Amino acid sequence: MPPEYAARGHFSVKSDVFSYGVIVLEIVSGKKNREFSDPETNNNLLGHAWRLWTEERALELLDELIGEQCLESEVARCIQVGLLCVQQRPNDRPDMSSVVLMLNGEKSLPKPKVPGFYTESDVTTETNSSSENHTLCSVNELSITMIDAR
Template structure:
C-alpha cells in the first residue's frame, strides 16, 4: 500500500506503481515485505533492499533458491526499477508505461531516492528473537503459518 494512500487516503496511478515495486522486490527476494525480519537490523523488506542498494550489495536481497539461474544485469535492473517504484513521494515514481520501457531497455536509470515506509521497527525483545512463534502459558510453542 502506497504511503499517500495509507496516511492520507489519496489513491492515484502512482499508488499502483508503488505496489508493483513492492511485488518485484518480494519476488526477487522470495520474502514478504510484511513481517520481514533480518538479524542485522529491524528494517522492513523495502528498507533492507534500500540498505543493500546504497551499500552496493543489492544482489544479496535475492532468494538463494535462484542459484545461478539469472543474469546479474537483469536482476540489478529489476531491483533498480523496483526501488524507483517505491520512492516515498508519488511525483518521484515513474508511471507504469515508463516502468515497462525501463525494464525492456538498457538505457541509464535515475538514482532512486529513499523508499516509502523505510522504517526501522522497535520490536519487543521476545518478538524480535522468535518472530514466527507464539508463546502459550503452559510453555508450548505454536508455529503460525501465513500464506504469501
Template sequence: MARLFGGDQIEADTNKVVGTYGYMSPEYVVDGRFSLKSDVFSFGVLVLEIISGKKNRGFSHPDHCHNLLGHAWKLWTEERALEILDNMSDRPYSVSEVLRCIHVGLLCVQQKPEDRPNMSSVVLMLGSENSLPDPKQPGFFTERNMPAVDSSSGNHESSSINDLTISELYAR
C-alpha cells in the first residue's frame, strides 16, 4: 500500500481496492480512501488475532454471528475481555498487559480513522501504564447472515477448519 503514496502524502484515493479481507479498514473498503490510519486498523486486527489465537476472517462463535472484532467489542463492553484469550491457562501472563493489548487493539480498529491513534501513539500506549481513552465501536461491527441449517433433513455432517493436507512433490 505504501506505493500508493507519493513523497509527503498521508492519504490517497484509489480506483481499485486491493488487500486482504478482514484486515482492510472500513474507509478503504467502502470509499477506496487509504491513509496512514488504514495501517493502524490492520495492526489492531493483528493484535486481536494474536491475543485470541483466532483469525478475524472466518471467525465464528456459537452465541452470535460477529466477526472477531465484534466479538472482542462485545466482550469488552460486557467487561469480560479476558474471555477472548487463546487457551493460555498453561502459560503465565500478566492480566494487566493482556487487557492493555486488547484495549489498544480496540482503539486501532475504531470505525472512524480520526478516532484511531497513529502508530507512534500505539507504541507509546503499549509501552506505558498511562490511562487510555475508551474505545468506540469497531469498524465492520455487524452481525453476518449465516446460512440457516436445515434441521429437518437429519443430515448433520461435522466439519472442522483444522484439516491438514500435505502435498509431496516428486521430480520426474
C-alpha cells in the first residue's frame, strides 16, 4: 500500500507503481515486505533494500536460490527500478511505461530517493547521546490512559 494512500486515502496511477516496486523487490529477495525484518536494523524489506543500495551492496538482497541463475547487472537493474518505484513521493516515481523501458534497458536509470515507509532504525552515537537525556515515565514501558467524563 503506497504511503499517500495509507496516510491520506489518496490513490493515483503512481500508487500501482509503488505496489509494483514492492513486488519487484520481493521477487528479487525471495522475502515478503510485511514479514521481513532486517536483523541489524529492524527495517522492513524496503528499508533493508535501501540501506544495501546506499552502502553499494545491493546484490546482497538477491535470493540465494536464484543467485547463480541470473546476471548481476540485470539484478542490479531490477533492484534500482524497484527502488525507483517505491519512492516516498508519487511525483518521484516513474510511470509504468517508463518502468518497462527501464527494465528492458532502453531507458537510463536515475538515482532513487528514500523509499516510502522507510524509517532508519540504526542506532548511532548521536542518537544514543540524545536519548540518554530523556527520562522514561514508566519503568516497564507501559502507558495507560483513562478517559473520564466531565
